Amino acid sequence: MSASPLLPHSLSNGAAAAPVPVGAPPEATYAGIATFMRRPYTRDLTGADVVVSGVPLDLATTFRPGSRFGPAAVRAASAQLAELKPFPWGVDPFETLKVVDYGDCWFDAHNPLTIRDAIVAHARTILASGARMLTFGGDHYITYPLLRAHAEKYGKPLSLIHFDAHTDTWPDEQPDSLNHGTMFYKAVQEGLINPARSVQVGIRTWNDDTMGIKVLSAPWVHQHGIEKTLDTILSVVGDAPTYLTFDIDCLDPAFAPGTGTPVPGGLTSAQALEIIRAMTPVNLIGADVVEVAPAYDHAEITGLAAAHIAADLLCVMNEQKCAKGRSETLTQQLAKK
Numbered sequence: 011m012s013a014s015p016l017l018p019h020s021l022s023n024g025a026a027a028a029p030v031p032v033g034a035p036p037e038a039t040y041a042g043i044a045t046f047m048r049r050p051y052t053r054d055l056t057g058a059d060v061v062v063s064g065v066p067l068d069l070a071t072t073f074r075p076g077s078r079f080g081p082a083a084v085r086a087a088s089a090q091l092a093e094l095k096p097f098p099w100g101v102d103p104f105e106t107l108k109v110v111d112y113g114d115c116w117f118d119a120h121n122p123l124t125i126r127d128a129i130v131a132h133a134r135t136i137l138a139s140g141a142r143m144l145t146f147g148g149d150h151y152i153t154y155p156l157l158r159a160h161a162e163k164y165g166k167p168l169s170l171i172h173f174d175a176h177t178d179t180w181p182d183e184q185p186d187s188l189n190h191g192t193m194f195y196k197a198v199q200e201g202l203i204n205p206a207r208s209v210q211v212g213i214r215t216w217n218d219d220t221m222g223i224k225v226l227s228a229p230w231v232h233q234h235g236i237e238k239t240l241d242t243i244l245s246v247v248g249d250a251p252t253y254l255t256f257d258i259d260c261l262d263p264a265f266a267p268g269t270g271t272p273v274p275g276g277l278t279s280a281q282a283l284e285i286i287r288a289m290t291p292v293n294l295i296g297a298d299v300v301e302v303a304p305a306y307d308h309a310e311i312t313g314l315a316a317a318h319i320a321a322d323l324l325c326v327m328n329e330q331k332c333a334k335g336r337s338e339t340l341t342q343q344l345a346k347k
């Protein structure tokens with residue numbers, strides 16, 4: 011088995027089964043239960059480092075609906091990522107990082123005024139376990155209740171790293187509106203996020219007032235490149251507790267056509283992955299990938315891009331966990347001297 015390019019079983023065990031013993035055949039990439047990267051489907055959060063879940067809401071979109079099918083599309087696209095060690099990391103993240111797939115948040119789509127709090131309660135339950143969340147939308151509105159739950163746990167204001175074609179800070183004085191273009195306006199107004207230590211990447215739609223958030227437009231990223239983009243992101247957020255949200259429409263429609271509000275001129279998947287893979291220095295408390303609407307997709311490329319971004323976020327979280335273990339060991343070693 012050691013000569014096989016396939017991973018032994020922490021990456022390829024069945025979603026509903028106990029870990030498969032070494033030497034047993036792995037699940038084929040196109041078969042079996044579609045959980046994220048073949049992680050166990052469970053609501054038992056004991057010992058979990060990261061909890062993956064979906065929030066299949068698309069009632070807040072301003073254009074095309076359909077992102078309620080996003081979580082399922084991202085999970086399906088992730089199956090082939092469970093076959094080999096992730097590139098370029100070259101390690102099986104699940105040897106050290108315990109990740110479970112919690113399934114999807116339930117909310118009553120027919121009682122819209124109850125949805126926001128249902129998502130907050132979903133997140134609160136998971137965060138109470140001590141795990142970090144990696145959440146799939148749904149439209150981008152879901153980030154607003156997710157930020158509320160994270161701010162409750164980690165204290166407000168949080169920093170935000172926000173990948174998007176849109177700032178989503180358009181003014182909205184209706185506290186209960188379901189709108190996927192105004193939730194960061196509300197988040198700043200409520201003090202959930204600190205605009206001075208938050209950054210938006212890939213923006214290419216006009217907004218008169220960006221509320222003091224640092225905006226790296228898509229043309230800016232194209233002109234200045236990955237390294238300057240990264241330097242700016244890292245210097246803006248520093249070591250503040252930071253939530254990362256990735257609207258898949260940050261990518262150009264060439265790479266992510268399956269989304270609610272596509273805008274030409276965006277990032278390539280290569281640019282986005284390079285940036286995500288360098289997020290290890292960030293004090294990352296949680297993340298989401300939203301706005302995948304598979305009905306407008308072609309050849310599943312949008313779901314695939316979202317699954318890769320999410321897999322790299324898990325690898326970042328794994329590297330952070332390993333680094334923490336190393337530094338604790340070093341601290342312990344120094345304490346003995």
Ligand SMILES: [Mn+2]
Nearest residue numbers: 175176257259
């Ligand atoms: Mn957007």
